Amino acid sequence: MISSAISALALAALVAGCSSSSSHHTNSEGDDAPDLVFYLDSAPNTPTEPSRWEADAGSVHFYDDANIESYSAISFFEEEDALIFSLTKPSLVQTLNRHGDVVFNVISGDITSRVSLYDAVGPNTVVSTLEQYNAIGSGKVEFRGAEVTQLVSLDNLDGTLDVPAEISAGTGSYYFNDNANTPSVTTLIDFGADDTLNFSGVEPANIAVSSYSNNVEIHVNKDAVMSVVVIEGAAPNNTMVFDIESFNALGVGTITATDTAGASLFM
């Protein structure tokens, strides 16, 4: 389950997307609440083309799940910002100064999460441990131990009825959002008790739920715009799933829905 506070953040982050261009503002309360939250694992990335982020819109907190491989680069990371990894500190965290960019390689098992803070220090500043970086006072890098909910929009995965987009929720905790105003076809694998699927911009009459073999299929028809999600293997043998309530009763994850005003349905 996910608290409404987190889902509000989730939607805000989904809307804000990867490149923050909002105007400069400071956190007027003067507390630790950030102005913006970004989830580094949510954007496409490769070792050679890291996802790019900016921390110049007030206080920005970046979350990175160390159990999900990711390569990210952050510009304008400064005193009021934080980079928060989801694990308690794993045995291997490499910290290096590469020509003024501070690079963290967080290795969890055989999974790497690399974050580069562009132009974070002078080219000759010695930064070879996490503690040395934090002592500089240019933003905090922390390991908080809590799993970070991954936010994934199902509407930009390019799935079609012939070739649905396929996404696994097997590693980590996921919050999937499917906007009823954008067509999409998605297969979810390993959807589990720590995962949530939300349909936004819907009315109850738009949603049809059915099950066949062990799969659960949700069709959302909003003014002839179709969003289809197949949750593989979610229904036990001989179990009928025919609406959102009967799906949620299975205990294999949560489906929620919100109308165009953002109000929760079925709650």
Ligand SMILES: [Ca+2]
């Ligand atoms: Ca990661």
Ligand SMILES: [Ca+2]
């Ligand atoms: Ca959709």
